Amino acid sequence: MADAYFSLFSLILLLLPLYILIFLYFIVRPRPVRVPIKNRHVFITGGSSGIGLALAHQCAQQGSDVTLLARNVSKLEEAKESIKLATGRDVRIFSADVRDFESIKKVVEEVGEIDVLVCNHGVYMPQELETQELEEIRFMIDVNLMGTFHLIKAALPGMKKNRGERGPGSIAIMSSQAGQVGIYGYTAYSASKFGLRGMAEALQQEIIADNIHVSLIFPPDTETPGFVEENKRRPQLTSIIAASSGAMKADEVAKKSLNGIKSGTFIVPCNFEGFLLSVSTAGLCPQRSFLMAFMEVVTSPILRIAGLCFQWNWYESIEKWHAQKK
């Protein structure tokens, strides 16, 4: 008799993961969705350089109508030409500063209905908070965070129009792995990117009923013109800690981003370290995939230990660096 109870108990225990999977299958929200990009209007800010330019190429390749926005006109024209040459497609270009709401509103009114809005523009000037000028700190917050508010606020009314006929829409926001974990030298930059996450989580609840889906993208160090500039002034410790995650090419990041957008994924990691980072910082973010939700549930204690090991390693590096300086 005791034996029978024991086998029954073991069976129930063994089946527990299955029950959890089934449970998660029914409760994950929002529901999975596909966002098509072919023959649809994709609007990319910061599309004249780096990750944004790579994204523009791939969208044009896949048959989207692409519009690019950035400040510098000659870089925009160069981007337009290179996309025409590579894909045969014409893209529209607009020069405006995302910090200027009125001019962003004008551009958005002029381009017509947007299906996929990619807020990719961004600036990064790493430096310790104590010595960084307030002006630079404000600049990063203004461009990265307020600029994204301006864009979304300007584009949302048009994006909501006729959604029923036009199918699912997407708002993609370019964060950074420094928007998932605070990194030495990135006080202002991390704050601007963490801010985007709060905005994105709240925004998804506000626009789910309009069939618009938010994707937050978290690249590691990526080889771009902006990154070359950044490296000229990056504190050594920032580079040491950031090297915990491998560097990527802009094309690879663009490919991951686009796949994330098309599958309506909320949190979009770009490499393996990014995947671990995303699972261990899942918090209360929306999750459409029951398999990913399962992964988050069963790996959480192990990943917390892994995360603590990374912190241990980073604080060791900081200690060593200070000892060397003395």
Ligand SMILES: NC(=O)C1=CN([C@@H]2O[C@H](COP(=O)(O)OP(=O)(O)OC[C@H]3O[C@@H](n4cnc5c(N)ncnc54)[C@H](OP(=O)(O)O)[C@@H]3O)[C@@H](O)[C@H]2O)C=CC1
């Ligand atoms: N490269 C990296 O290591 C990583 C980058 N990221 C993020 O990815 C995004 C793209 O970065 P990356 O490709 O490296 O950047 P680049 O510096 O290569 O390009 C930035 C783009 O944004 C545009 N831009 C900058 N400021 C403004 C503004 N005020 N108004 C309108 N457009 C603006 C630039 O054009 P213009 O100057 O002409 O306005 C350019 O097209 C950023 O959000 C960045 O934070 C995230 C993780 C890693």
Ligand SMILES: CCCCCCCCCCCCCCCC(=O)[C@@H](N)CO
């Ligand atoms: C279990 C947990 C696994 C953890 C792995 C952790 C790896 C964290 C590395 C953070 C790197 C931040 C790079 C920011 C790049 C960037 O945004 C700038 N280049 C400016 O654009």
